[in-house]
Amino acid sequence: MNVEFSPELEAFRAEVAEFFATAPTPAIREAGRKTTSVFAPFDQCMEWHQILAKKGWAAPHWPVDYGGTGWSVEQRFIFAEEYRKADLPPLLPQSLGMVGPLLIDLGTEEQKATYLPPILQGLDFWAQGYSEPGSGSDLASLQCRAEADGDDYIINGSKIWTTYAHHANRMFMLVRTDNSGKKQQGITFLLLDRIDYPGMEIRPIVGLDGFPEQCEVFFDNVRVPQSGRVGEENDGWSVAKHLLKHERGGSAASPTLVRYLERAKEAAGKTPSPFGGMMADDPVFQRDFGELYADVASLAHMEKLAISGHSIANDPAFPSLNKTINSELIQRASILMTQVSGVTGLARQLEALRVGSNVEPQGSEFDLITMPLYLNSRATSIYAGSNEVQRDLISRSLATG
Amino acid sequence: MDFAFSQEQDMLRESVAKLLERNYDFDTRQELVASDAPWSADVWSEFAELGLTMLPFSEEQGGLGGSIADLVAFAQSLGEHLVIEPYVASTLLAGGALAASGTPTALQWIGKLSSGEVTLAFAYEEGAGTASPEQIAMAADPSEEGAELSGEKRLVIAGSVADALVVVARRSDTGKLGFYLVEAGAAGLQISPYQTIDGRSAATIHFNQVVVQQEAVLLEDARDALEAVLAEAIIVQSAEALGAMKALLTITSEYAMTRKQFGQPIGMFQVVAHRLADMKIAYTKALSTLTYTTALANSGAATLRDIAILKGQIGKLGHEIGEAAIQTHGGVGLTDELNVGHYHKRLIALDASLGDHAFHLRKVGQSG
Secondary structure: OOOOOHHHHHHEEEEHHHHHOOOOHHHHHHHHHOOOOOOOOOHHHHHHHHHHHOOOOOOOOOHHHHOOOOOOHHHHHHHHHHHHHHOOOOOHHHHHHHHHHHHHOOOOOHHHHHHHHHHOOOOOOOOEOOOEOOOOOOHHHHEEEEEEEEEEEEEEEEEEOOOHHOOOOEEEEEEEEEHHHHHHHEOOOOEEEEOOOOEEEEEEEOOOOOOOOOEEEEEEEEEEEEHHHHHHEEHHHHHHHHHHHHHHOOOOHHHHHHHHHHHHHHHHHEEOOOOOOHHOOOOOOOOHHHHHHHHHHHHHHHHHHOOOOOOOHHOOOOOHHHHHHHHHHHHHHHHHHHHHHHHHHHHHOHHHHOOOOOOOOOOHHHHHHHHHHHHHHHHOOOOOOOOHHHHHHHHHHHHHH | OOOOOOOOHHHHHHHHHHHHHHHHHHHHHHHHHHHOOOHHHHHHHHOOOOOOOOOOOOOOOOOOOOOOHHHHHHHHHHHOOOOOOOOHHHHHHHHHHHHHHHHHHHHHHHHHHOOOOOOEEEEEEOOOOOOOOHHOOOOOEEEOOEEEEEEEEEEEEOOOOEEEEEEEEEEEEOEEEEEEEOOOOOOOEEEEEEEEOOOOOEEEEEEEEEEEEHHEEEOOOOOOHHHHHHHHHHHHHHHHHHHHHHHHHHHHHHHHOOOEOEEEEEEOOOHHHHHHHHHHHHHHHHHHHHHHHHHHOOOOOHHHHHHOOOOHHHHHHHHHHHHHHHHHHHHHHOOOOOHHHHHHHHHHHHOHHHHHHHHHHHHHHHOO
């Protein structure tokens, strides 16, 4: 039982802080400050990804042989903490956090050689084609069909909630290759090496925050090579389940939440309370803030235990526990933030939020992001398996002991 | 970072767990609580034989030099068995104050405490307000002999049966908080004993110019020592609470899978299943924060804020788990006969003592 605080770690912290203070361009910094979602503004995010990759820091959690850093748990958290302190845009999770680790585990040598280097370097961005209009929480009921034809599959159907598909150059997806058995059987996991195949159409969906973050993707007789398959035909469900583990677990999400709370506290220190004094001195605010901060601390503790290999992470329900706790904390943090902004947060400021627009925001830069963040974060308890589905899984782990 | 217990710590945990499995099933415990005895003298002497009463003291003071992780390793069992013996109050709080003092009087008492020969009480809480040491009102007036204590202490665990009290009082001239030793039967003590809702022996004690000889003034400026002693007790008490939470989670999920209504186990209804999921979420948070804070404290790095987060989380999450357990059990959860309500009462009692979650969480919101 110990937590290490060594001079070496402090030197590492200084090295990371120094890099974050000097390496990002002004546009990257602006994108970081204007991030109102898990998904940061695309162009600056990828530019920053490429800078981090040159430094060797794009994928700390990957195995060293594939370009990971081999850092200790302490180092990984220091990196995440300094990253958030510097308000830099988080790298997009689909490539680095999902399909990359999946290919490392399950891809063919050829798939690894083709796809992993450009993922690591930030040259490719992969969209995730899972949900369909008729298949959300009940993902296994998906109907987007792929018929084998020679060395190809011919895809017909559609995908929805495909984040940033309009920015992507590749896509991983689940398709139905057989309808005869149980719904989980007959699903195949496919990699699409490009996203502009004839017959594909990508239509952005504008969300509550006013931004086209999500997309719908239509397939009309789209011919793709079978060499993009991961795993066996009709065995895609087990591949997808493997990937969901990467999507839900083993994260260091708490530093982002801590940063949101710090910014809320700082803003509350400058915001007059209707009861006199400043909001940060109001006992009710202090209590609300303290309760949320302590819950965020518990998530941080859980993440540190999990990354350190504590048995907590061996619980089959751990990914669901992690996802549920994290998603609900993002929502609560965003509610507190909008309370601090009050009426100032009600201005719809799409242009001021655009990186490089040079439009002065109404209110502060904090007020600029609170409402879009709140509106966007309504998605956190819905995506990646709704929290209702997660709670089903958690309770099932109790039933079986 | 290393969050695993050592082999020795696992062995200690197993010894305590075995001892309690042998002597402390729920029915035996209920008989003990209903009896006139404040706790089981036999179990207490077995604690001493195992070395538990000696464990936290340094080797120089005749102890075993146990760490906070050693204590946490076995304290969950105290919660699982709803133990009423005053380990935290006597060994950790009163004993911790003696250890911080280190005077010849303190060392004598440490010797007797370690061997299990005596029990001590820690007179700290004063009711509303005392969650914060700033609000301690018990006065220590300097006198020719040493000091005179006047005021009231509440929830003094083991207060009516302990061989001596370690009293936290404020010097009336300097305003400094100190530790003062008062032996049982001292003139000016008026003791009203009672049993707590969770079966422990406690007392409200009035001090009317109780004389403390100079050699029994343990520490005149005890502000930092008090915080350290409270922090250790809070961590161990949180481990005890976690043991109770774990028991409730296990008992309640088993019940939900066997109790049938409308032709199926109630745990198959999504509303009930999701309440169980929320209990597990709460338990996971509590386990994580206790484990991390223990490792921090073991490395000498736990701040007051870390301790406030732990105490706040354990109190709040304990309430949530206990209330969900009772609701899931329905009517039977309200009976004195079933252990569920007793775990809940232990959890809310631990929450209310040494500052409840509302206090600690607001402190977290105030600082930093």
